[in-house]
Amino acid sequence: MSETKKVLAVVGSLRRESLNRELALAAQQAAPEGVEVVLAEGIADVPFYNEDIDGEGAPAAAADLRRQIADADAVLFVAPPNNGTISAVQKNVIDWASRPYGESSLSGKPSGIVGVGHRLDTTFSDAERSITIAGGVVPDGAKVEFLISSLEGKSPRESAAVAAPLRALLETLVAGELQSA
């Protein structure tokens, strides 16, 4: 029996009642056997990326975020649309993860993208582009977008529409990992 695979959910909204945070919790509930979804901690404490403060003395919150990503078997980016693209919060995580140059904690990391919003526009393609440039790998089938209108006024955790696609995404995300374990 293979060991449990850990998927780190990186939520791009800091709002207390964020629907995207709820979506991450829905992924946690929908995870197939052998997969554990853990929400990344401390994102709100990570300052904007600045090369002047990176290196040996990098802020503890940024170093910890890199460690959380490096320790995960896969990452699930939960991406709210902000003005048609990924949130500054989400982009900041990717920027910190991508450095030092050549040592990205996302390097080769299977990365899924989910999100909920009124209109996703280019949010997912923008997320995929940044994640990929930072070294992550977005497998086919590892992107699922949800419209708020499809939730019928329910939280993502209570909506029947989200569990099955999230489960399928997580299976895709860890497929290589599970097969090779």
Ligand SMILES: Cc1cc2nc3c(=O)[nH]c(=O)nc-3n(C[C@H](O)[C@H](O)[C@H](O)COP(=O)(O)O)c2cc1C
């Ligand atoms: C600064 C900002 C920009 C936003 N831009 C968009 C947008 O372009 N498209 C959209 O569908 N929703 C947009 N929204 C709304 C959120 O994406 C939406 O409310 C969604 O629920 C994600 O936020 P949440 O995870 O905090 O709930 C924006 C919200 C904020 C705060």
